[in-house]
Amino acid sequence: MPSLDDLKKRIKSVKSTQKITKAMKMVAAAKLRKAQENAERGRPYSQKMQNIIFNLTKSISDPENAPKLLVGTGKDEVHLCVVLTADKGLCGGFNSNICKLAKSNFKKILKDGKQLKIITVGSKGLDQIKREYGKFIVKKFSFKDKKQISFNEAETIGNEIISLFDNNEFDKCFLFYNNFKNVITQIPQAQQIIPTKNTTYDIKEGDSFSYEFEPEEDEILEDLLPKNISTQVFKAFLENAASEQGSRMTAMDNATRNAGDLVDKLTINYNRSRQASITKELIEIISGAESL
Amino acid sequence: MPEKFTVEIISPNKSIIKVETTEVVIPSYEGEMGILKDHISLITFLRPGKIKIKDTNKIYYVEDGTVEFSNNNLLILTSTAKDLSEIDKNSLQALIAEAEKKIMDSKITDKEKYLLSYKINTLKSINQ
Numbered sequence: 001m002p003s004l005d006d007l008k009k010r011i012k013s014v015k016s017t018q019k020i021t022k023a024m025k026m027v028a029a030a031k032l033r034k035a036q037e038n039a040e041r042g043r044p045y046s047q048k049m050q051n052i053i054f055n056l057t058k059s060i061s062d063p064e065n066a067p068k069l070l071v072g073t074g075k076d077e078v079h080l081c082v083v084l085t086a087d088k089g090l091c092g093g094f095n096s097n098i099c100k101l102a103k104s105n106f107k108k109i110l111k112d113g114k115q116l117k118i119i120t121v122g123s124k125g126l127d128q129i130k131r132e133y134g135k136f137i138v139k140k141f142s143f144k145d146k147k148q149i150s151f152n153e154a155e156t157i158g159n160e161i162i163s164l165f166d167n168n169e170f171d172k173c174f175l176f177y178n179n180f181k182n183v184i185t186q187i188p189q190a191q192q193i194i195p196t197k198n199t200t201y202d203i204k205e206g207d208s209f210s211y212e213f214e215p216e217e218d219e220i221l222e223d224l225l226p227k228n229i230s231t232q233v234f235k236a237f238l239e240n241a242a243s244e245q246g247s248r249m250t251a252m253d254n255a256t257r258n259a260g261d262l263v264d265k266l267t268i269n270y271n272r273s274r275q276a277s278i279t280k281e282l283i284e285i286i287s288g289a290e291s292l
Numbered sequence: 293m294p295e296k297f298t299v300e301i302i303s304p305n306k307s308i309i310k311v312e313t314t315e316v317v318i319p320s321y322e323g324e325m326g327i328l329k330d331h332i333s334l335i336t337f338l339r340p341g342k343i344k345i346k347d348t349n350k351i352y353y354v355e356d357g358t359v360e361f362s363n364n365n366l367l368i369l370t371s372t373a374k375d376l377s378e379i380d381k382n383s384l385q386a387l388i389a390e391a392e393k394k395i396m397d398s399k400i401t402d403k404e405k406y407l408l409s410y411k412i413n414t415l416k417s418i419n420q
Contacts, residue, residue, distance in 0.1 A: 038305065220337065
């Protein structure tokens with residue numbers, strides 16, 4: 001049975017933790033609004049970009065000579081996985097959800113006898129992955145010192161991916177990130193970016209147009225595809241940023257509530273043992289008086 | 293009165309403008325291009341230059357981008373679009389100097405040279 005003093009101290013410490021989590025929740029809520037706006041504003045760009053590429057692909061005259069970024073190398077040997085996570089913790093299952101999905105994919109890739117290469121973005125993902133898959137990591141990025149991630153950072157990663165591809169370092173590339181659905185739901189996702197695969201769009205035949213190209217379609221594709229990679233990475237960044245804040249907000253909200261529950265419980269315990277000691281003293285006094 | 297079509301400029305961060313207009317002039321890779329309603333479906337690139345949107349009197353400076361026209365929807369995807377009225381004259385000078393320095397570099401390809409020369413010309417014309 002803890003003494004009254006101990007209980008008092010614990011209540012105090014839980015209360016101060018509660019204050020911190022409450023503050024973090026509020027900060028996350030404020031940041032979330034901005035991040036969510038950014039994510040929503042960034043969506044049209046990446047969507048339209050995919051759309052254009054899709055239209056281009058349909059009208060390409062000679063699929064055999066199409067750029068490799070679009071159709072792939074024809075092999076399926078080496079998989080490159082880009083895992084995007086946050087640089088900060090205390091955001092619930094955000095980082096571990098991405099890593100869990102990534103790891104289950106790694107396992108599958110290795111089981112199928114294929115080669116695996118990993119690029120990590122964000123230090124939290126690196127920490128979780130390097131324990132088991134450290135030897136597969138070829139490159140790690142962290143933008144800890146950046147306050148807000150801009151298109152430039154996405155381009156750095158995009159260029160890295162492309163230069164690896166140009167050196168025939170891998171055949172397929174996947175992005176792992178959390179898709180922001182709403183504040184409480186974020187869905188970890190694996191998106192294939194090389195070769196470009198159209199999963200999000202289902203355009204009916206009637207929607208196709210014959211386009212006029214200026215310059216030739218191959219030239220356009222050659223320029224557009226690398227750009228598309230950076231755009232997709234950037235989109236993943238934005239979705240991730242919004243998801244991180246959303247996830248943190250929910251986690252901190254839960255923590256605050258749990259702390260409140262704990263304080264209530266401890267207070268009851270405290271009052272009970274205080275009452276017990278008073279009763280005990282009273283009994284002692286009364287029985288002392290009686291014996292006189 | 294000529295009929296209108298929609299023009300939309302989107303950057304990775306946000307949608308910059310979406311308006312109805314009768315004519316848009318874009319600095320396409322192979323030359324300036326005026327686009328009216330019912331233009332044939334088109335996909336092209338931009339070189340450095342100015343996008344002029346009629347009816348709104350808005351002019352944007354761009355360095356690169358992708359343009360798609362289909363179903364009377366002009367879509368301009370660019371990460372460099374800037375409203376001309378928001379460009380700071382001082383930074384303009386720096387940009388011109390930087391571009392001029394780059395064009396003197398003998399290592400750059402003809403394509404880059406071509407793009408840079410347009411960049412310098414456009415920036416100078418804005419600076420006047």
